Amino acid sequence: MNKSSVQKLLDTLNIPEKESDDLLSISKTVELGGEETYISEGQVPRKFAIVLNGLFRYYYIDEKGNQFTKGFILPGNVLSSYSAMRNRTPSFFYIQALENSEILEVTYRKWLQLQNNSPYWDKFLIFALERGYYIKEKRERELLLLDAEARYRTFLSEFPDLEKRVTQQMIASYLGIKPESLSRIRKKMSG
Structure with a gap:
């Protein structure tokens, strides 16, 4: 991805020009x-990134080797595995590229320097954390209150093209169900 494409993405995130230049410099x-x-x-993360293109997932693996897409x-x-990076502790989950992807990566040390030099980055961080908190709160509500079919319909609505890009196992683990249950739901919805 060329610099102008990266700049376009930063513009869509409403990052002002000076701050955008500062971010690109580090x-x-x-x-x-x-x-x-x-x-x-288990890795202590020392970096985070903004996804420029592609697709990633956060996931856990239990002691039996089962994967759970977060x-x-x-x-x-x-x-980011933000709390682990911030606290310098091991990450509880994996972050995996699901297809060829490109990211804009920043080391946490350089980020802290950038954040100390401009109050804008405090606002950016609050915005990113609030967005993450909203997603987490919504996802918890869905897992606790919606049945599997309703969760699948929500997934299709929020990620319209994702079903073609990820495995049924990943979707099922994201929904908190077994792949066989997802097959039954799909069959019921198509029939």
């Missing part, structure tokens, strides 16, 4: 292949 673009891990469980991350969103 970041680098990184390409990841499909299925490549960005952050692993979320899907699309372009324009921040990619």
